[in-house]
Amino acid sequence: MVDNNKALLLRKTGKDTAHWAGQARAAGIKDDDGLRTWMRDGFGVTGYARYAVSWEMFGYPEFMLRDADELLDDQYAGHPRLRPIADAILGWASATEGVQIQMRKGYVSLHSPRRKFAQVTRTTNTAVDVTLRLDGPAEGRIEAARTRADDPFTRKVRLTSVDQVDEDLLDILVTALQQNR
Numbered sequence: 669m670v671d672n673n674k675a676l677l678l679r680k681t682g683k684d685t686a687h688w689a690g691q692a693r694a695a696g697i698k699d700d701d702g703l704r705t706w707m708r709d710g711f712g713v714t715g716y717a718r719y720a721v722s723w724e725m726f727g728y729p730e731f732m733l734r735d736a737d738e739l740l741d742d743q744y745a746g747h748p749r750l751r752p753i754a755d756a757i758l759g760w761a762s763a764t765e766g767v768q769i770q771m772r773k774g775y776v777s778l779h780s781p782r783r784k785f786a787q788v789t790r791t792t793n794t795a796v797d798v799t800l801r802l803d804g805p806a807e808g809r810i811e812a813a814r815t816r817a818d819d820p821f822t823r824k825v826r827l828t829s830v831d832q833v834d835e836d837l838l839d840i841l842v843t844a845l846q847q848n849r
Contacts, residue, residue, distance in 0.1 A: 669770050670728075672779070673720040680717050688713075688721040700726055736771040743774065743790055753796045756833035757788050760841065767845060778841075785848035786841060787821065798837070799824045802844045809836060 674685050681688070688707070697703045700722050707713040707721065723729075740758075744751040754776065761767045761778050768779040775789040784801065791797040799813055800823040806812040813824040825837060 670720070670723065672768075672770075673716045673723075677713070677717040677720045681711065681713060685720045685724050689724040692721060692725060697725070736769075739771045739773060740776070743776075747790060747793060750790055750794075750796050752830040753827050753833060754788055754790070756830050757798065757837075757841075760833075760838055764842075764845070766849070778845075780845050780848045783848055785844045791826075794828055796827045797824045798827065798841070800840070800844045801848055802840070803847055810840060 677688065678684050692703055692706060695706060697706055703722055703725065704714075704718060707718045713721075740751075740754065744754060758769060758776065761769050766781055768781075770777045770779060770784075775787050777784045778786040778788070786801070787799045789797050789799065797813075799821045800810070801820045802810070802823040804810075804823075806823055809825050810823050811826065813822055815822055825840060827833065827837070
């Protein structure tokens with residue numbers, strides 16, 4: 669994730685993390701809120717690209733210092749029936765060329781070489797949602813996902829059993845991956 673954010677910053681601005689951190693320090697930036705405003709208002713740099721500079725200057729968030737297994741264990745603590753669903757999807761992701769797995773505190777994101785194409789989240793006590801950046805209609809197992817107006821993740825598949833991680837779901841994931849390469 670750190671490397672991806674640094675690469676994004678470089679692609680967007682032509683300058684690396686060290687350059688931006690040095691510029692921010694020279695501008696007297698002392699905290700993350702100040703950095704966010706300075707980069708957004710002065711240079712149009714937001715989101716993941718800005719995080720690379722923030723982490724360089726102020727340190728990494730706690731979840732990034734934790735082991736991936738520990739993060740996944742915490743996500744499914746108290747929900748042992750749902751953990752096999754996540755494990756099956758992660759098994760597919762780790763065996764699929766071009767898919768990178770990024771662990772977060774509350775979800776797992778799946779990335780193509782270009783961008784995130786899916787997110788695996790325990791959304792209720794009985795279900796795991798696979799939210800997708802996917803063109804096409806919400807039909808069959810694919811449902812419309814309620815999102816913000818600018819959120820590209822407008823589709824989801826809700827899973828309540830590991831048996832639902834089947835060829836149909838894997839085909840949906842492959843389609844999302846291919847659309848986001």
